[in-house]
Amino acid sequence: MRKRYSNQFKAQVVHEILREEKTIAQIAAEHGIHSNQLSKWKSMALKGLPSLFSDENKKADMDKATHERELQELYAEIGKLTTQLAWLKKKSGIELP
Numbered sequence: 001m002r003k004r005y006s007n008q009f010k011a012q013v014v015h016e017i018l019r020e021e022k023t024i025a026q027i028a029a030e031h032g033i034h035s036n037q038l039s040k041w042k043s044m045a046l047k048g049l050p051s052l053f054s055d056e057n058k059k060a061d062m063d064k065a066t067h068e069r070e071l072q073e074l075y076a077e078i079g080k081l082t083t084q085l086a087w088l089k090k091k092s093g094i095e096l097p
Helices: 007-019 024-031 035-092
Strands: none
Touching (some): 024 035
């Protein structure tokens, strides 16, 4: 039966590997995990690093696009209300400041 490790545990071990204070063999012995498995986790982590930053940029771009869309909608609403107010003033004959 295979032993399963949580993502948090894997991240902690990979962080320990990347600090390079101990060899992979030492870390493997401490945690009772084969060094090949630790090397695999490390390579997976390093391959995944660029996507962390691209996801962050995608989220920021999406937030900016959402903000711009909402801003345009609000300006459109202001324009519509201003036009309606001017029409009402003209039709009613009331001069409001």
